[in-house]
Amino acid sequence: MRGLLTRCVALHPGFARWRWALSGLVALALAALVLGAAGEVQAGASDSAVEATQPVAGSLAPAVIAPPELTAADYPSITGVNSRVTVWLVAQLHLWFAAFVLAVPIFVFIIEAIGMRTRDKRYDDMAYEFIKISITAYSLTAILGGLLLFSLIVLYPHLFSYLSRVFGESMFYYALLFFAESAALYLYYYGWQWLQGGFRKWLHLTLGLVLNAVGTTLMFLANGWVTFMMSPAGLDPAGLFAGDTWAAMHNYLWNPINLHRFIANIAYGGSIVGAYAAFRFLSATRPEERAHYDWMGYNANFIAILALLPLPFAGYYLAAEIYAYSQQMGITLMGGIFAWLFIIQAVLIGTLFLSANYYLWCGMGRSDGAVRYNRYIKYLAIAIIGSFLVWFTPHTLVLTNEELKALGGPYHKYLGPLGIMPAKNTAVNVMILFTALSFLFYRRSNRIATVAWVKAGNAAQLALYTAGIANLLFLGIYHGYFTNTVYKVAASIPQVMTTLIIIVVSITLDSVMYRGAREVAPLNWGRVPNRAQYALFLLAVAFTWLMGLMGYIRSGIRQHWHVTDVFRDASPDAYTPTLGYAANVVSMGTVLFMAMVIFVFWLSQVSSRKTPNAGFWKAH
Amino acid sequence: MSKVTKGLEIPRLLQAALVIGGIYLAFWAVFDLLLGQPIPRSLMGMYMFFVVAGVFMVFTATEQSTRELVGPIRALVEDPSRRALRNVVFAVVPGLAAVGVFLQMQPSDEAPLELRSIHPAPPSSVKIFGKRYDLMSLENPYRHLEKDDPEQFRELVGTGGEVYIRNCQYCHGDKLDGKGPYAQGLNPVPLNFQDIGTIAQLQESFLFWRIATGGPGLPKEATPWISSMPVWEKFLSEDEIWQVILYLYDYTGHRPRSWGHE
Numbered sequence: 098m099r100g101l102l103t104r105c106v107a108l109h110p111g112f113a114r115w116r117w118a119l120s121g122l123v124a125l126a127l128a129a130l131v132l133g134a135a136g137e138v139q140a141g142a143s144d145s146a147v148e149a150t151q152p153v154a155g156s157l158a159p160a161v162i163a164p165p166e167l168t169a170a171d172y173p174s175i176t177g178v179n180s181r182v183t184v185w186l187v188a189q190l191h192l193w194f195a196a197f198v199l200a201v202p203i204f205v206f207i208i209e210a211i212g213m214r215t216r217d218k219r220y221d222d223m224a225y226e227f228i229k230i231s232i233t234a235y236s237l238t239a240i241l242g243g244l245l246l247f248s249l250i251v252l253y254p255h256l257f258s259y260l261s262r263v264f265g266e267s268m269f270y271y272a273l274l275f276f277a278e279s280a281a282l283y284l285y286y287y288g289w290q291w292l293q294g295g296f297r298k299w300l301h302l303t304l305g306l307v308l309n310a311v312g313t314t315l316m317f318l319a320n321g322w323v324t325f326m327m328s329p330a331g332l333d334p335a336g337l338f339a340g341d342t343w344a345a346m347h348n349y350l351w352n353p354i355n356l357h358r359f360i361a362n363i364a365y366g367g368s369i370v371g372a373y374a375a376f377r378f379l380s381a382t383r384p385e386e387r388a389h390y391d392w393m394g395y396n397a398n399f400i401a402i403l404a405l406l407p408l409p410f411a412g413y414y415l416a417a418e419i420y421a422y423s424q425q426m427g428i429t430l431m432g433g434i435f436a437w438l439f440i441i442q443a444v445l446i447g448t449l450f451l452s453a454n455y456y457l458w459c460g461m462g463r464s465d466g467a468v469r470y471n472r473y474i475k476y477l478a479i480a481i482i483g484s485f486l487v488w489f490t491p492h493t494l495v496l497t498n499e500e501l502k503a504l505g506g507p508y509h510k511y512l513g514p515l516g517i518m519p520a521k522n523t524a525v526n527v528m529i530l531f532t533a534l535s536f537l538f539y540r541r542s543n544r545i546a547t548v549a550w551v552k553a554g555n556a557a558q559l560a561l562y563t564a565g566i567a568n569l570l571f572l573g574i575y576h577g578y579f580t581n582t583v584y585k586v587a588a589s590i591p592q593v594m595t596t597l598i599i600i601v602v603s604i605t606l607d608s609v610m611y612r613g614a615r616e617v618a619p620l621n622w623g624r625v626p627n628r629a630q631y632a633l634f635l636l637a638v639a640f641t642w643l644m645g646l647m648g649y650i651r652s653g654i655r656q657h658w659h660v661t662d663v664f665r666d667a668s669p670d671a672y673t674p675t676l677g678y679a680a681n682v683v684s685m686g687t688v689l690f691m692a693m694v695i696f697v698f699w700l701s702q703v704s705s706r707k708t709p710n711a712g713f714w715k716a717h
Numbered sequence: 718m719s720k721v722t723k724g725l726e727i728p729r730l731l732q733a734a735l736v737i738g739g740i741y742l743a744f745w746a747v748f749d750l751l752l753g754q755p756i757p758r759s760l761m762g763m764y765m766f767f768v769v770a771g772v773f774m775v776f777t778a779t780e781q782s783t784r785e786l787v788g789p790i791r792a793l794v795e796d797p798s799r800r801a802l803r804n805v806v807f808a809v810v811p812g813l814a815a816v817g818v819f820l821q822m823q824p825s826d827e828a829p830l831e832l833r834s835i836h837p838a839p840p841s842s843v844k845i846f847g848k849r850y851d852l853m854s855l856e857n858p859y860r861h862l863e864k865d866d867p868e869q870f871r872e873l874v875g876t877g878g879e880v881y882i883r884n885c886q887y888c889h890g891d892k893l894d895g896k897g898p899y900a901q902g903l904n905p906v907p908l909n910f911q912d913i914g915t916i917a918q919l920q921e922s923f924l925f926w927r928i929a930t931g932g933p934g935l936p937k938e939a940t941p942w943i944s945s946m947p948v949w950e951k952f953l954s955e956d957e958i959w960q961v962i963l964y965l966y967d968y969t970g971h972r973p974r975s976w977g978h979e
Contacts, residue, residue: 423853424920425838432836432918447767451774458778467779474778482771486764492914495759495830498904503755506895506906510754514913578913583975626780662841 162262162338164664165255172668173252180252181670182682187248189645189686190693191241196358196644198238199312200366201231202282204400206305213298223393225289227370232286233697239275253668256659263331263338263345264322271318274311281308313359320354321346326660327651328422336663349422353415360404360411365640367401369694372637375630376698388623394633395460401636402453402532406600409446409525410593413518417586419654423661426654435650436493437676442650443489443521445643450528452636454481457535459629464543466617473538480531487524492516519577522589526569526596530562533600537607544614554610558603565599641690645683653679729785733776740768759830837935837942839922845929845950855922857959857973870963877964880957888945893968903945910969917971924962924973928953 165171174180205224212220249257261268285304292301329336331344338345374394381387420427431439458474461467490512494500501507514520548554569592576588655661657671665671674682727735744764749755756764777783793799793806842851862870882891888907890897895909910916916924926934932944949958966973 423841424923425841425852428836428923429838433838436836444763451767451770455774455778458774461778462780471779475775478771478775482767485767489763490760493836494757496757497830498828500755500757501904501906504757506909506912508909508912508914509757511748511752512754512756512760517914517918580972626783628777628783 161340162259164259164336164660166665167255167667169667169669171255173254175251178252179670180668184245184248184252185649185682186686186689187241187245189648189683190690191238191245192648193641193644193686193690194234194238194241194693195316196362196365197369198231198235199316200362200364201227201234201370202285202305202308202312203363204366205231206302206309208396209302209305213302219392223396226393228286228289230370230373230697230701232282233700234694235279235282237693237697239279253659256664259660259664260322260325263325264342266342267318267321267346271315274315274318278308278311278315281311316358316362317351317355318346320358321348321351324348324350324354327419327426327655329660329663332663350415350418353411353418357408357411357415360408361644364401364404364408365644367397367399367404368633368637368640371397371401371633372694373397373698373701375633376695377702378630379627380702384623391463391623391625394456394630398453398456398633398636401640402536405449405453406529406532407593407597409529410589413522413589417589426661429654429656430650432492434673434676435653436491438646438650438679440489440491441680442643442646445639445646446525447485447488447528448639449636449643450481450485450532452632452639454478454532454535456629456632456636457539459626459632461539461542462626463621463624464617465621466545467542470538470542477531477535477538481528484524484528484531487515487520488528490515490520514578517577519573519585519588522592523569523573523577526573526592527566529596530565530569530599533603534562537603540607541611543617543620544611545617546610546614548610548612551610554606558606561599561603561606565595568595637694638687638691642683642687645686646680649679649683728789729776729782730787730789733772733786736772737765737769741765836919837927839926840936843926843930843934845926846955850922850925852922852926855925857921857925857962859959859963860921860973873960874963874967877957877960877962878968880953880961881964884949884952885961893965905943907945910965910971913971916965916969916973919974921959921962921966921973921975924965925958928958928961 172180205228208220208224208227212218212224281304285301285308288301288304292298292304325345325348328349329345330348331341332338371394374390374397378387378390378394381390416427416430419430429435454477458477461470492513493507493516494504494509494512496504496507504510508516546554572588572592572595576584580588653673656673657666658664659666744756744761773786776786793803839852841853842849844850859870859873862873881889881893886897887899888897888903889895889910890900890907893910895907895912897907900906908915927946929948929950931946931948932942933948935942935944953961962973
């Protein structure tokens with residue numbers, strides 16, 4: 098270790114000054130390891146306590162924890178406060194902000210790394226501006242987290258008590274990690290201009306990595322608590338918790354939610370900073386300001402699309418796992434009472450794709466060479482809208498009696514089959530492919546390939562897309578409608594692989610084709626219509642609404658259980674609200690969140706404003 | 718030549734309107750006239766909303782196209798020489814909207830629309846024939862015979878067919894298409910098992926629960942339920958229910974939802 102330090106000092110004379118900082122980081126990591134090991138020891142202690150059926154001194158978890166059997170009288174009430182709606186809204190607002198502040202450092206880290214590699218300062222400035230937006234949002238996340246905690250303690254004390262006894266240790270680590278998260282974030286943000294150049298920049302990037310590692314761990318911990326309520330684990334057949342916190346954490350739906358939230362957060366974060374760029378673009382007065390925020394908006398949209406592309410697959414994986422965990426939950430989710438909210442979900446997801454594509458099409462106006470590709474827009478639109486119509490076609494229709502008679506039953510003979518998952522999977526894959534094609538045209542719009550094999554390259558691209566789409570249709574139709582469930586669900590994997598392979602091969606081929614390509618003219622950043630900025634707003638609003646809606650569904654499928662089949666909800670609100678009521682609460686939350694986000698955007702502008710104050714201060 | 722072509726060009730706004738109208742007519746011609754299965758109004762409304770959105774997205778994707786599209790509208794609003802036409806449009810458009818609203822809100826004798834969930838969520842366990850069944854793990858006790866003893870399996874399917882013809886075909890039809898002799902007297906009409914969206918999407922335990930407990934056994938969480946399905950546990954034995962399930966899948970050629978590889 099000493100030898101390594103000496104070599105580092107020799108390579109970087111400034112290293113000596115950082116030795117202590119590095120030692121601090123190493124110490125922090127060691128402390129985390131020790132705490133982790135302590136947790137293991139403690140869990141082990143709890144295990145042995147089960148046999149003794151006696152609490153172990155010093156352990157947070159008692160030997161055996163039984164779910165309480167409550168009555169309505171066990172739920173405190175505050176006059177004029179609806180407990181369920183309060184916790185619902187506060188939790189959702191906390192989650193929206195948390196998703197945003199966890200996502201921003203992920204792509205800020207990547208953009209900073211790109212800036213370091215290309216030595217293009219614009220990337221560094223953009224990354225800094227992104228993280229600047231998330232700082233205010235970080236405070237709001239913490240405030241809302243505190244509010245959620247107090248709401249649970251005050252309004253649902255028995256539920257919180259039960260969960261804190263099951264997860265006591267992880268909740269303690271969560272609080273400690275929050276300190277680490279805050280420290281890493283503030284060092285990362287406030288040290289940005291300080292830690293510039295050479296080794297300092299590497300140190301700054303490392304801080305970004307630590308920030309992301311801690312943030313993601315925090316999310317995984319909280320996901321463990323949430324998924325335990327859906328698919329409890331670590332319990333004996335009588336529902337008694339024996340003390341194995343890891344088993345409770347590592348429950349059936351933990352990893353599907355981890356994956357889904359990780360990807361969704363990035364897409365969501367991209368959409369929110371896209372909305373920020375749009376806000377600044379629309380309020381900009383100088384052309385260079387418009388150019389800067391146009392560029393920022395483009396990059397944010399790119400991030401959002403990049404994460405949006407694999408998102409339906411992660412969502413499908415989660416839904417399939419819910420179905421596999423419990424047929425009851427699966428049917429409640431997509432065939433029962435929540436099915437209609439899924440239609441709204443499908444509409445919102447389609448809206449995301451439409452907004453993202455529209456932004457790209459409008460953005461082609463930045464290039465003088467785009468005119469060559471404008472004629473293809475209508476074909477892209479036909480494919481995307483066509484797939485979108487299939488994507489949201491419901492299986493069960495809303496019919497008048499007259500229509501019911503005309504159709505001869507509640508299902509449409511030809512449109513009914515589009516209402517089940519194989520058709521939806523095929524449609525969403527086609528939508529993703531054509532969105533990738535929109536991006537490909539956008540990339541090409543300002544460049545002219547100079548390689549001799551342009552025609553052969555284009556033919557290969559055409560063949561690739563044609564064969565890929567044919568394969569998607571074959572997999573969707575044959576496996577989706579003519580084989581049993583296990584193959585039908587399994588067919589979604591080759592479908593995903595087909596889409597991913599086409600995207601990767603196509604972009605690689607295009608990159609080779611356009612290596613050394615001639616630029617038509619310099620890109621005119623800022624030459625983009627205002628309506629494209631509204632598409633960015635729509636993207637952010639649709640994402641927010643979608644997350645609120647799906648968050649409600651995820652939580653709602655537990656129905657009258659706090660912890661599925663283990664801990665019954667006996668509160669006066671232990672019923673599933675009507676779809677309209679739920680949609681209104683989600684919409685109210687969306688409006689509240691967007692208002693807070695606009696406040697955050699406005700706040701980020703205030704710091705740079707100065708008011709002339711001559712005559713106010715005493716002259717010295 | 719190019720001048721002549723330009724002279725014949727259809728204005729962009731009219732083009733957009735023609736595309737939208739054309740798509741609407743195409744839906745109507747294909748589904749109503751050709752296939753005899755009209756698209757329900759609720760779904761058509763959703764389809765057309767996004768078709769209109771898509772058409773306007775394409776027509777406003779470039780600056781020139783947008784200018785051409787909104788040019789006539791802007792001229793109508795801003796050009797002083799079009800005052801008379803503007804007044805007419807400003808009177809006719811809200812008038813048409815008012816008529817549309819009036820027609821939609823007009824009281825009618827038709828029963829209100831219902832958001833029915835066709836697939837009720839099963840409970841995790843259910844009491845049938847005096848026993849408690851765990852629906853999460855319940856399997857058709859005869860399904861394994863399909864591989865282990867095909868001859869006996871065929872016999873059971875045949876017995877299930879007899880049970881079906883004696884009891885179920887009056888509503889669900891002898892072709893299992895939901896068109897039995899009594900079907901037209903029921904609302905909602907009986908399920909069509911041939912439809913890929915019905916039994917093909919369900920596990921056999923779900924069918925067992927639905928057949929045994931019928932309409933009265935439907936869960937409370939999404940009431941009010943409407944179903945004329947009898948409580949078959951009062952008329953059939955447990956074996957007969959499992960056998961009729963074998964028959965339903967055998968006749969339709971569907972496979973029950975399962976997580977096992979074949």
